[in-house]
Amino acid sequence: MKEFKEYLDVAWEFHGHRCPAMPMDLRAGLAAMKALGVERSKDKELFVEAETGKGHA
Ligand SMILES: [Zn+2]
Numbered sequence: 001m002k003e004f005k006e007y008l009d010v011a012w013e014f015h016g017h018r019c020p021a022m023p024m025d026l027r028a029g030l031a032a033m034k035a036l037g038v039e040r041s042k043d044k045e046l047f048v049e050a051e052t053g054k055g056h057a
Contacts (some may be wrong), residue, residue, distance in 0.1 A: 002040070004030060021052065 005024055015022045029048070033039065038046065 002030075023052070 004023075004027060007030070008023070008031060011022060011026050032048070040046075
């Protein structure tokens with residue numbers, strides 16, 4: 001399973017700006033994948049719904 005640093009650059013690019021929320025969400029996603037015993041999905045096989053509230057950080 002890939003680790004946090006391996007995903008960080010592409011995650012910044014995907015998110016569109018630098019903020020404290022994205023790295024926390026990346027860590028949460030990696031922890032969830034580990035807990036579920038799954039790899040990163042392809043072709044929309046795995047979804048997450050996250051509620052972050054105002055300002056998202
Ligand atoms: Zn952000």
